[in-house]
Amino acid sequence: MATPTTSKLPKDFIWGFATAAFQIEGSWDVDGRGKSIWDDFAKTPGKTQDGKNGDVATDSYRLWKEDIALLASYGVKTYRFSISWSRIIPLGGRDDPVNQKGIEYYSNFIDELIRNGITPFVTLYHWDLPQALHDRYGGWLNKEEIVQDYTHYARVCFEAFGDRVKHWLTLNEPWCVAILGYGRGVFAPGHSSDRTRSAEGDSSTEPWIVGRSLILAHAHAVKAYREEFKPKQKGQIGITLNGDWAMPYDDNQENVDAAQHALDFAIGWFADPVYLGFYPPYMREVLGDRLADITEEEWKVVKGSSDFYGMNTYTTNLCRAGGDDEFQGLVDYTFTRPDGTQLGTQAHCAWLQDYPEGFRALLNYLYKRYKLPIYVTENGFAVKDENFIPRDQALADTDRVNYFRGTTASLLAAINEDGVDVRAYFPWSLLDNFEWADGYVTRFGVTYVDYETQERHPKESAKFLVKVRLWVDKRILVELIAS
Ligand code: GBH
Secondary structure, eight states: OOOOSSSSTTTOOOEEEEOOOOHHOOOOSSOEEEEBBHHHHHSSSTTTTOOSSSSTTOOOSSSHHHHHHHHHTTTOSEEEEOHHHHHHHHTTTTSSSHHHHHHHHHHHHHHHHHHHEEEEEEEEEESSOOOOOHHOOGGGGGHHHHHHHHHHHHHHHHHHHHHTOEEEEEEEEEIIIIIIIHHSSTTTOOSSOOOTSSSOOTTTTHHHHHHHHHHHHHHHHHHHHIIIHHHHOOOEEEEEOOOEEEEEEOHHHHHHHHHHHHHIIIHHHHHHIIIISSHHHHHHHHHHHGSOOOHHHHHHTTTOOOSSSSEEOOOOOEEEOOSGGGGGSEEEEEEEEETBBSSSSOOOTTOBBBOOOHHHHHHHHHHHHHHHHHEEEEEOOOOOOOOSHHHHHHHHHHHHHHHHHHHHHHHHHHHHTTTTEEEOOOBBBBSSSOOOGTHHHOOOOSSSEEEETOOOEEEEHHHHHHHHHHHTTOOOBBBHHOO
């Protein structure tokens, strides 16, 4: 990679760490919290790799002050976290009671962040749908109900926290909600056509129906914010999408096309509607009537419903035409190049290899296509077998340091050499935590969590990122990234 000699980040660049409520909070039955769909799902045998659940996680609901002290010790000025819907409205719905204890908890949390000079960056929904809404009407499958209930929940949050929160994310990674929750059935609520996996579900239709509900719920929450709260609160609001760079396997035209098809299904499904006002034509071609229609009236609310591009990205896939995986746009993914070599360093999870050039290419693609400032709201790496080695060794997380060295260099190159307007960077994650279907086996934290004692220990990657941030503050980055 080219060695940047002097690189700058824009003034007011946002730099922080990210987490999500269900992955860290625990205390699932405390202070009036209602269940989310992840509570029972994680407790169902076979759903998580280690059979563990989110009952305790990193115990952050209790240890919130320690977590904020940790953030402060890292010197970060922004923290991205999510609010648990079922702590705010235990049964979830627009006519259900609001839980004052839940409001107080996040209110105190936000105050403590601000006291420490840390700006709150809040996600309203990071996959933890109130179980009661799933039971009552099918959750995300029921467009009429869920859009109203989600918008109501968002309003309650704007009302309670919007005086202090100026950065809102409506939904985290709708692709994962729809495909992993209702297609592959690996995430809650676990719907799938595969009857060995799930008694319920139709993977050929449900993900696309759920996708539309998510788009509409997001758009209506943004409309409510812009009309009822923004004039006074003056914050920003947008959605954050997962998406990895797609690179043609080789220069055969069909593989070049396949890479674009992969982007259409992984990113365009949500980004084209929200930013451009239409579904990617290739999706219609593949799915026909199964791609849930959005009406004229609805398009008016959807188009332009995000103030920025929220980007979560982890890796790059080499794309080959073919295969029957609709969720990948009938594209085959691999990390093995035509010459047999691997794209990059393998992470603990099969889907992740380190390829920083892809990070830069994705930033360029998104900026060119959607023309909005980009907030990188997640980016991170899980070191292979980190959970199975002694803590001292785990703290020397060289592969994660290399990963962040690569992506931060790419970030600077995209900004300084390519002119991409990037305004935020949030490494995932502040802490090792409940990694969904992986349980606690896969560790993404820059801070090691000893789950026996709940002690937190900074890894080398945390120290590396703290150093980078210090340089960022001086707005000059020299040898550090080049070293
Ligand atoms: C993020 O998703 C989540 O927002 C965060 O909660 C999580 O802890 C973090 O990543 C680390 O995993 O092979 O079809 O199952 C990352 C985006 C997209 C990555 C789906 C894994 C697997 C696709 N994810 N991808 S599949």
